[in-house]
Amino acid sequence: MIRSLFMRYGLIAAAVSAMALLGPVTQAGVMVSAESAPVAAALGHPTSVISIEPGQRDTAAEPLGVQAWPVPSRRSYHITASCQPYAAxxxxGAAAWAGLTEGAGTPVQCTNSYITGCGGGSNVVGCNWGSGQRIxxxxxxVRDGALLAAHEFGHxxxxxSGFxxxxxGSAQEVMAPSMCG
Incomplete structure (x- = not known):
């Protein structure tokens, strides 16, 4: 496909197409601030679950201690009744981010099926609308609910990130677009 684009439209079109196909893979380890992607923030940040082949790295294991990575501002959340079975x-997951406290703030709700209306993707297991308006x-x-929660709070x-x-393993790894397992 890229070759046919190159032949037809030249190097620039092929490069743009390749970047669109490769997406964040070319930016491994780099997180984009929520403010720099206003369209995505308005729709939500969908997080999908994908299967990995046996023998591929399984990054879902929680570390012995929670990291509490720094954030640019303090935020708060509250767990709704639908999430009580998953509160712990x-x-x-919230403890992974310094300055994130439980109380008022972002409502966190739990669903019984994949999430729709989040801005795209399939098998969406988490969504943060408006950078903290609703999760x-x-x-x-998912296998690791704490990791999913940490990821969505990170939005x-x-x-x-490009992972x-x-x-x-790191704040950037928490912010990968997929939960694999």
């Missing part, structure tokens, strides 16, 4: 995992989680759709400040699969 959500609190572990939805499909906790039964209060950050966009997706393929979310994991606990």
């Amino acid at each position: 995992a959500i609190r572990r 939805a989680l499909f906790m039964r759709g 209060n400040w950050f966009g997706h 393929r699969c979310a994991g606990w």
Whole structure:
């Protein structure tokens, strides 16, 4: 496909097409602030779950201690009734970000199925609309609910990173666009 574009439209079109196909893979480890992507922030930040082949790296294992990575501003959240069975995992995920406290603020709701209306993607297991206006989680759709919660809370400040699969290794890894497993 890229070759046919190159032949037809030249090098620039081929390069733009390749960047669109490769997407954030070319930016591994770099997080984009939520403010720098206003269209995505308005629609929400969808997080999908994908399957990985046996033998590929499984990054879902939670570290011994929560990292509490720094954030640019303090924020607050509250767990709605739909998330009460998952409250402990959500609190572990929130603890990954310094300055994020439980109380008022962003409502966190849980669903019984994949999330729709988040701005795209398939098998969406988490969404943060408006960089902290509302968060939805499909906790039964992932192996590590705390990691999913940490990822969605991270969208209060950050966009997706270039990592393929979310994991606990760094703030950038938490902000990968997919939960793999």
